[in-house]
Amino acid sequence: MKIAVAGLGYVGLSNAILLARHNEVCAVDITPERVAMVNAGQSPIVDVEISEYLASGSLTLRATLDPAEAYSGAEVVIIATPTNYDAQTHAFDTSSIEAVIASVRAVNPDALMVIKSTVPVGYTAALRERLACDNILFSPEFLREGRALYDNLHPSRIVVGEVSDRGQMVADLLRAATLDADVPVLLTASTEAEAIKLFANTYLAMRVSFFNEIDTIAMATDIDAREVIEGLCLDPNVGDHYNNPSFGYGGYCLPKDSKQMLANFADVPQELMCAIVDANDARKDFLADNILARKPQTVGVHRLVMKAGSDNFRESAVQGLIQRLEDAGVDLIIYEPACTSAEFNGHPVENDLARFNAKADLIIANRMTPDLAAVADKVFTRDLFAAN
Amino acid sequence: MRIAIIGLGLVAVSDALALARTHDVVLTGPVPDRVEAINAGDFPLHDPSVAAYLAQYEVSVTATLDTAAALDGAELILISSPLSMDPETGAFLTTELETRIEMAHARCPGVPIVIRSAVPIGFTNKMRDLLGSPAILCAPEFQREAQSLQDALHPKFMIVGDRGALGSRVGAVLLSAALRPGVQMRLMGASEAEAVKHFSQAYLAARVAFFNELDSYALAKSLNSRQVIDGVCLDPRIGTYVNNPCFGFGGQRVPRSMVHLNTMLGDLPLHILPTVTHTNNARIALLASKVLERDPQQVGIYSPDGNSGSRDPLAALRKRLVAGGANVRLYTGAAPNGRDDLSDFKADCDVILAQRITPDLEDISGKVFSRDLYASAHGFVSARA
Numbered sequence: 001m002k003i004a005v006a007g008l009g010y011v012g013l014s015n016a017i018l019l020a021r022h023n024e025v026c027a028v029d030i031t032p033e034r035v036a037m038v039n040a041g042q043s044p045i046v047d048v049e050i051s052e053y054l055a056s057g058s059l060t061l062r063a064t065l066d067p068a069e070a071y072s073g074a075e076v077v078i079i080a081t082p083t084n085y086d087a088q089t090h091a092f093d094t095s096s097i098e099a100v101i102a103s104v105r106a107v108n109p110d111a112l113m114v115i116k117s118t119v120p121v122g123y124t125a126a127l128r129e130r131l132a133c134d135n136i137l138f139s140p141e142f143l144r145e146g147r148a149l150y151d152n153l154h155p156s157r158i159v160v161g162e163v164s165d166r167g168q169m170v171a172d173l174l175r176a177a178t179l180d181a182d183v184p185v186l187l188t189a190s191t192e193a194e195a196i197k198l199f200a201n202t203y204l205a206m207r208v209s210f211f212n213e214i215d216t217i218a219m220a221t222d223i224d225a226r227e228v229i230e231g232l233c234l235d236p237n238v239g240d241h242y243n244n245p246s247f248g249y250g251g252y253c254l255p256k257d258s259k260q261m262l263a264n265f266a267d268v269p270q271e272l273m274c275a276i277v278d279a280n281d282a283r284k285d286f287l288a289d290n291i292l293a294r295k296p297q298t299v300g301v302h303r304l305v306m307k308a309g310s311d312n313f314r315e316s317a318v319q320g321l322i323q324r325l326e327d328a329g330v331d332l333i334i335y336e337p338a339c340t341s342a343e344f345n346g347h348p349v350e351n352d353l354a355r356f357n358a359k360a361d362l363i364i365a366n367r368m369t370p371d372l373a374a375v376a377d378k379v380f381t382r383d384l385f386a387a388n
Numbered sequence: 389m390r391i392a393i394i395g396l397g398l399v400a401v402s403d404a405l406a407l408a409r410t411h412d413v414v415l416t417g418p419v420p421d422r423v424e425a426i427n428a429g430d431f432p433l434h435d436p437s438v439a440a441y442l443a444q445y446e447v448s449v450t451a452t453l454d455t456a457a458a459l460d461g462a463e464l465i466l467i468s469s470p471l472s473m474d475p476e477t478g479a480f481l482t483t484e485l486e487t488r489i490e491m492a493h494a495r496c497p498g499v500p501i502v503i504r505s506a507v508p509i510g511f512t513n514k515m516r517d518l519l520g521s522p523a524i525l526c527a528p529e530f531q532r533e534a535q536s537l538q539d540a541l542h543p544k545f546m547i548v549g550d551r552g553a554l555g556s557r558v559g560a561v562l563l564s565a566a567l568r569p570g571v572q573m574r575l576m577g578a579s580e581a582e583a584v585k586h587f588s589q590a591y592l593a594a595r596v597a598f599f600n601e602l603d604s605y606a607l608a609k610s611l612n613s614r615q616v617i618d619g620v621c622l623d624p625r626i627g628t629y630v631n632n633p634c635f636g637f638g639g640q641r642v643p644r645s646m647v648h649l650n651t652m653l654g655d656l657p658l659h660i661l662p663t664v665t666h667t668n669n670a671r672i673a674l675l676a677s678k679v680l681e682r683d684p685q686q687v688g689i690y691s692p693d694g695n696s697g698s699r700d701p702l703a704a705l706r707k708r709l710v711a712g713g714a715n716v717r718l719y720t721g722a723a724p725n726g727r728d729d730l731s732d733f734k735a736d737c738d739v740i741l742a743q744r745i746t747p748d749l750e751d752i753s754g755k756v757f758s759r760d761l762y763a764s765a766h767g768f769v770s771a772r773a
Contacts, residue, residue: 121609142623157622184622188615195611196619199602203626206660210594213658214587220656223509223583227576231584234545234572235530237629238591268608269670272594272601275663282657 001173002026004074004111006100008034008063010045010252011116011141012080014148017053018177019078020061027063028070038063045312049149067103071111076173077104080116080141085256090263091120092256098127101136109135114160114170116141118197118257121264124161124190137162138190139170140197145251145312152177157184161193198264201257202276207242208249209279215245215382216286226384245382247287247366248280248317251306255280255315284317288324291364291380299325300360302372302379304336304344313338318366322347333359389561390414392458394488395468396422396451398536399504399529401431403466405438406540406565408447415451416458417469426451435537455488459495464561467492468504468529478647480508486515493519500558504529506585506645509652512549512578525550526578527562528585540565546573549581589645593664595630596637603633603759604674614761633759634743635675636668636701668701676708679739679757687714688737690749690756692721705741 001023005016008029016027016038029035034044039062043051053059064070071077081096097117104111115124115138124138138161143151155178160171164187171185188196211229218225225245233240249255258280262273291299301322304313313319313336322345325332332347335356339349350356357363357375365372368383389411393400396417404413415426422432427450431438452458459465467488471480485507492501503512503526512526526549531539543566548559555575563571576584599617606613613633621628637643646665653661679687687709691702709716719733734740734752742749742758749756 140619156624157619159619186615186619186622188619189612191609192612192615193619195602195606195616199616200620200623200626203598203620203623206594206598207625209660210591213660216656216658217653222579224577224580227574227580228583228587231545231547231574231576231580232587232591234547234574235588236544237627238588239625239627241625265605268605269674270601270604271663271670272597272660275659279659282659286657 001076002074003173004028004070004077004104005080006067006070006077006104007080007082007096007117008038008044009080009082010047010143010145010148012078013038013043013045013050014047014143014152015078015080015116015141016061016063017050017059017149018152019173020059021053021177023060023173025059025061026070026074027061028065028067029063030065032065035063035065045148047146047148049147049153053149067100068107071104071108074108074111076170077108077111077113078116079113083117083119085259087259090259092118092123092260094119094123101127101131101133105133111135112137112166112170114139118253118260119194120260121194121198122191123194128190137167137170138193139174140193142197142200145253145306153179155180155183157186159186159188159193159196161188161190163187163189198257198261201253202261202273204242205249205254205258205280206272206276208246208254209276209283211243212245212248212283212382213279215384216283219286219290229384244385244387246317247321247364247382248283250315250317250319252312252314280317281320284320284324287382288321288328291321291325291362292328292330294362294380296330296362298331298333298360298362300350300356300363300378301332301334301336301347302356302363302365302369303367304334305338306366316366318364321364389463390461391464391466391561392416392462392492393466393468394455394458394492395466395504396426396432397468397470398433398533399470399531399540400466400468401426401433402435402531402536402540403468403504403529403565404449405431405441405447405537407561408449409445410564411561412448413450414458414462415449416453416455417451418453420453423451423453433537434534437535437538441537441541455491456495459492462496462499464558465492465496465499465501466504467501470505471507473644473647478651480511480644480648482507482511486518489515489524490519493521493524497521498523500525500554502527502558502562506589506648507582508648509579509582509586512582516578523554525555525558526581527558528581530585530588541567543571546571547581547584548573548575549578551575551577586645586649590649590661590664592630593637593646594660596634597664597668599631600633600636600671600759603761604671607678607759608674613759617761632762634701635705635741635759636671668704672701672704672708675759676705676712679705679709679741680712680714682739682757684714684737684739686737686739687716688733688740688755689716689718690733690740690742691719692746692748702741702743 003019003023003025005012005027016025019025037044041054043054079100083092086093113136158174160167167187215225262277265273306316334344334349363379365381368381368386391411391413393415396419404415500523515524548555559573603613621631740755745758745760745763
């Protein structure tokens with residue numbers, strides 16, 4: 001089958017590779033460097049499996065800057081363009097999706113368009129009505145940054161937002177591309193599929209906040225957070241994952257998805273969704289106060305990325321701390337090998353670790369890493385398990 | 389080893405039966421009927437597996453009203469007596485427990501005293517200091533009401549609140565209750581062990597509150613709530629347990645732990661934990677409005693297990709409905725005289741509220757208002773912990 005993929009970020013690239021194992025895939029992006037790298041068999045993002053598959057030469061995949069080239073003749077167009085959360089309008093900015101749809105309809109009106117980008121609940125149904133176009137489906141993406149392709153090759157489930165033959169066809173297409181047998185498939189109406197994605201991420205945000213609140217309590221009392229969390233997580237229902245205290249939940253999905261969820265609740269009585277959003281800010285306030293109480297002269301920020309293995313610092317929790325410390329007038333220096341400029345938000349970047357360690361009298365690190373072992377007594381972290 | 393267990397409740401009796409395969413166990417408490425029943429081999433548990441267990445294993449269990457006699461010669465003492473709570477302040481009432489610990493300590497100096505019930509965080513250390521005895525420790529139980537014996541025989545994990553040799557020794561005895569080896573045990577500080585118990589209840593409470601809020605959303609937006617929950621829970625990090633919506637928390641343990649945590653937390657900048665405790669209110673209001681939308685002549689509240697007190701969400705719903713002008717009739721189980729009230733109740737009411745859909749309601753399913761999405765088919769976990 002001929003398939004087009006719009007967008008070469010985490011979601012688009014992993015879906016393009018996934019589907020190009022058995023189909024002819026043409027991916028389109030607006031960034032010339034990304035297109036050139038994919039065509040040269042190189043990954044524009046940090047992801048082990050993506051790099052391996054691109055280098056293997058086993059895929060029928062090409063990339064282009066020309067939307068018409070990609071969309072012409074495609075039976076299915078996967079839409080994976082970014083939908084950033086707009087704090088002013090309290091909604092995802094879906095304009096990139098609508099631009100793709102307009103462009104597809106201009107060259108290939110019969111193509112079935114599958115939205116993989118995260119959208120507000122009810123978006124797809126409203127869009128189909130507004131555009132008088134029923135060739136649009138939503139299928140949520142459940143991948144993690146840094147493991148995007150792995151998570152698509154081994155998905156926990158495939159959800160397609162239409163109970164129909166072509167909904168089943170899309171599910172079959174995605175399932176055929178996985179490496180696992182018996183991946184659960186769920187066909188739902190489009191609004192339910194959108195809600196699944198946002199509620200799942202909001203649950204995970206709640207979980208992160210729950211363990212962070214245990215850690216906040218431990219910091220304020222003399223209770224050992226590590227013992228409590230290890231004990232609690234022996235219960236297989238609670239499980240030993242997503243339980244390592246941090247500066248807050250962050251990254252590309254959890255903050256924006258939980259905020260979008262809250263905005264979707266506007267006219268529904270809710271308390272917990274609001275608490276999940278508020279908890280993350282309160283955690284950063286609490287930690288910033290705790291850091292400021294140590295009266296540091298120069299605070300070193302060790303890594304801006306959210307997780308080890310990621311090259312992406314969008315919405316990372318440490319940035320909330322940077323903002324708060326900056327507001328309190330503290331001098332900051334940044335250590336971030338993935339950052340090539342001399343400054344980050346006006347703070348000097350010092351990527352020579354020895355010099356960074358020497359200049360800072362307090363180092364904040366969302367995750368403890370071996371390279372900080374020598375200056376461990378300067379480090380402020382809430383990482384209990386040296387793990388993501 | 390001779391083990392004395394102070395308490396005659398589900399946890400005490402389940403522990404006793406599980407330990408009595410390899411130890412001599414004496415239960416003690418001030419309830420003559422129970423003592424008599426236990427001595428007659430009739431163990432007061434809700435767990436249906438008791439008979440099969442007793443048929444397979446020889447157990448050495450007796451019960452007595454005389455606590456002093458029970459304690460004589462004991463090499464280990466377990467205390468399982470759930471605390472009541474001050475309804476005004478939310479504080480646990482510990483006086484009675486303190487008296488029992490003091491008595492056990494006085495009669496059996498140096499013998500380890502293990503608190504199995506949920507106690508306020510810091511309680512065990514307070515008792516250690518008060519009595520000058522390091523041999524008081526806590527090892528919270530994690531048994532479910534209807535499977536207490538099974539959970540005692542097949543514990544998923546074990547927590548012992550003492551980091552030293554005493555903790556290891558007591559842990560080894562508690563592990564001997566398990567039918568299979570390989571149970572994970574974690575030693576930790578006493579306050580930490582107490583905290584694990586409360587946070588474990590809080591985690592469940594947060595889950596229940598989350599799925600109820602998801603369900604409120606689905607209800608308000610006319611979405612298929614079950615599909616959304618199924619899709620969310622297929623994520624193995626989320627899982628398919630305790631995800632069936634209900635009207636709100638009932639029962640005793642979860643609200644108690646939440647109230648305790650909240651009184652303890654004071655003015656810490658927390659959101660999840662405090663919210664989980666009171667998140668019922670908005671849901672009750674939404675549910676009541678959905679019931680009133682049907683313009684019912686007679687609303688029935690189906691509560692076959694009786695009323696579980698002022699925190700019962702059915703009581704809160706009833707209050708709302710009455711305030712909204714509805715006539716409400718309550719069904720709290722078969723009358724003692726054997727009269728069949730249920731048929732009359734079902735005929736009389738045009739809307740019947742039920743936390744869980746039971747076979748009793750099948751013939752009038754069109755009248756039932758419930759948020760039970762899984763009935764008993766799958767994931768049936770009552771929120772009444």
